[in-house]
Amino acid sequence: METKPTEISSSKMHGGFNKRFRHFSPTLGCFMTFHIYFPPSTESSQKFPVLYWLSGLTCTDENFITKSGAQRAASTEGIALIAPDTSPIMLSKSCTLTAPLICIPGGLNVEGEADSWDFGVGAGFYLNATQEKWKNWRMYDYVVKELPELLKENFPQLDTTRASISGHSMGGHGALTIYLKNLDKYKTVSAFAPIVNPINCPWGQKAFSNYLGGNKAHWEEYDATCLVSKFHDLSASILIDQGTDDNFLHNQLLPNKFQEACEKVNAPLLLRLQRGYDHSYFFIATFIDDHISHHAQALKL
Numbered sequence: 632m633e634t635k636p637t638e639i640s641s642s643k644m645h646g647g648f649n650k651r652f653r654h655f656s657p658t659l660g661c662f663m664t665f666h667i668y669f670p671p672s673t674e675s676s677q678k679f680p681v682l683y684w685l686s687g688l689t690c691t692d693e694n695f696i697t698k699s700g701a702q703r704a705a706s707t708e709g710i711a712l713i714a715p716d717t718s719p720i721m722l723s724k725s726c727t728l729t730a731p732l733i734c735i736p737g738g739l740n741v742e743g744e745a746d747s748w749d750f751g752v753g754a755g756f757y758l759n760a761t762q763e764k765w766k767n768w769r770m771y772d773y774v775v776k777e778l779p780e781l782l783k784e785n786f787p788q789l790d791t792t793r794a795s796i797s798g799h800s801m802g803g804h805g806a807l808t809i810y811l812k813n814l815d816k817y818k819t820v821s822a823f824a825p826i827v828n829p830i831n832c833p834w835g836q837k838a839f840s841n842y843l844g845g846n847k848a849h850w851e852e853y854d855a856t857c858l859v860s861k862f863h864d865l866s867a868s869i870l871i872d873q874g875t876d877d878n879f880l881h882n883q884l885l886p887n888k889f890q891e892a893c894e895k896v897n898a899p900l901l902l903r904l905q906r907g908y909d910h911s912y913f914f915i916a917t918f919i920d921d922h923i924s925h926h927a928q929a930l931k932l
Contacts, residue, residue, distance in 0.1 A: 634654055645703050647671045647702065650668075654781065657777070659767050659773055660766075661739055663716055665778065666713070670709050677709075678790040680790050680793035685715070686717050686798065686799060687799045690717050691753070694912065695712075699912060700919060704923035713778070719768060719770075754801065758771050795817055797821045799822070800826060803826065804822075811862060828885040830851060830854045832885060859898050869893070870921075870922060
C-alpha cells in the first residue's frame with residue numbers, strides 16, 4: 632500500500648499555501664487526510680519550523696484551516712501549520728486524484744463507532760487504544776511518530792526538529808498530554824479550552840473506559856493533570872486560554888484541576904480566563920495570534 636502523501640487540494644493564502652494531502656497510514660490501517668499551511672518562502676533552501684494543531688470532538692483536519700485565521704500570523708512568523716484529522720477514517724471509493732472534491736469520510740465499520748458525537752469517529756482522543764475492538768484508534772502514535780516521519784521524508788522545506796504543539800478541547804487534551812510525555816520533541820505547548828482532567832469528566836470517562844478498558848491506572852497516562860505532577864523540569868511556559876462563558880467549563884474541562892497540579896510542582900502555567908467567550912472557533916480566532924507568537928518565540932531560538 633502506497634504511504635506517500637498525495638496532494639488533493641491547494642489554496643493560496645497570505646502569500647503561502649493551504650495544501651491538503653491524502654495517504655495510507657500503517658499505524659491506523661486506513662487512509663488519512665491532513666493539512667499543511669506553508670508560509671511564503673523567500674529562498675528555495677528555507678526550512679520552516681512546524682506547529683501541530685490537534686482539533687476537537689466532531690472536527691476533521693479542515694476546521695482549523697478554514698476557521699481559525701491562524702495563517703496570517705503563521706505567514707508573518709514563518710511557521711508551517713500541520714493539522715491532522717481527529718480519528719481513523721475511511722474514504723469513499725470515489726475519492727480519487729481526479730475527483731478529490733467527492734471524498735466522503737466515514738468510519739471503519741466498527742460497531743458503535745458512530746453512535747454518538749463524543750466517541751468513535753471524530754473522537755480519537757489522541758491515545759493508543761488497548762482494547763481489540765478499537766485497535767485502529769492509535770492517534771497518539773500517528774501524531775507523535777508516523778506523521779512527523781512522513782513530513783520529514785516528503786517535505787524538505789519543513790524542519791521537523793523544531794516543533795511545537797497546540798489544540799482545542801479534545802485536541803487541547805491531546806496537545807498537553809503529548810507534550811508532557813515528549814518534552815524532547817516539542818519546544819512549547821498551548822491550548823484552547825482543553826479537557827485537562829479527562830479521568831474526572833464524562834467525555835474522558837466514556838472514551839477511556841472504551842478505548843483503554845477498566846484499569847484506571849492506564850487512564851492516568853493520558854490525563855494532563857496527572858502527568859504534570861510527575862514533572863519538575865518544565866522550562867517553557869504552558870499557555871491556556873479558557874472562555875468564561877464556555878458551556879463545558881465546569882463539568883468537562885476543569886482547568887482549575889490542572890492549575891492546582893501545576894502549582895504543586897511549580898510548573899510554569901499561564902492560564903488566561905477570557906471573559907464572555909465560549910467554546911467556538913470565534914474564541915479561537917480572537918486569540919490565535921497570541922498562541923502563534925508564544926510558539927514562535929521558542930521555535931526560533
